[in-house]
Amino acid sequence: MKSIAQLDNTAKVKLLHELFPxxxxxxxxxxxEVCSDFEMHQQQYRDNWDFGFFSFDEWLSLSR
Incomplete structure (x- = not known):
């Protein structure tokens, strides 16, 4: 079996599903629900965004 570091995202999700069905x-x-809230209140999130790893627009795109 591969270590977690060697698994791609699909394999990691499959493993989590098997461990915690x-x-x-x-x-x-x-x-x-979180994505829906993000979409509905995007201006509030945008105004208070302080997460430097991704821009607000990148997170919004991912949530969609």
């Missing part, structure tokens, strides 16, 4: 659906639902 009951938790996956609630996590996905939560992510949908």
């Amino acid at each position: 009951r938790e996956v659906k609630p996590i996905i639902e939560n992510l949908k």
